[in-house]
Amino acid sequence: MVADWVSFNVIDTERQDWARGWAKLKAFTEREGHARVPYEHKEGAFPLGTWVAEHGKLTADKLQAPAALGLEWAA
Template sequence: MAAKTAADAKPKVSREDRFQQGVAALAAFVERGGHAKVPRSHKEPLEIVVTGPGGEVSIEVVSVGLGPKVSRADRFAQGLAGLAAFVEREGHVRVPRTHKEGGVSLGSWLNNQKARRDKLSPEQLGQLEALGVAWQVRSPSAPVWLAPPGPLACPRTVNELVRDCGGDAPA
């Protein structure tokens, strides 16, 4: 398949232009319908002026809308698939907060699953645990790492630190 030439390439639309298209589509909808309660699945046809790479001007009809709503179960499945791909490639579940995987903001998604673990079904919890997601919460008796893991690491509890350094143990 031959690469597209500059004349065949579709011009990129900036975020600002897409925003303006959305505002124009909303204005057209409000003018016609008398309200701004746009159904999620509604697409608004909108004529826009496009300047091509060679400077030629044309009018295109685009559809602006939100698209269908994705169910919570489908979003969970997408996140789980992204997490599985990440674990397969990286070998761990320590996903950086800003990491994206397959169109999913995986770091944020995983953080949200941990925050709402009480609302997850046992099946969802099991699927996450099978990939290596841990749910423990730090407590005063949990080990504190005084140095990065390695030959000099010294795991000690808060009570051991207080005892060895002098002072009162936390209540």
């Protein structure tokens, strides 16, 4: 039962965060013509710059989507 709760509440929240961040990054990229988001930048109330910085180490499947926008993660 605990594993189900963790799976639903933690993993689902992580997916929602990823989806929200990706949508904000896509909008930023379309508007600005690049994906170099300043660390302090917010899209509305969403801390996009922080989100980009925190998601610098991702799995291969999640790296493919930002690469399509021309975003290169720092090593």
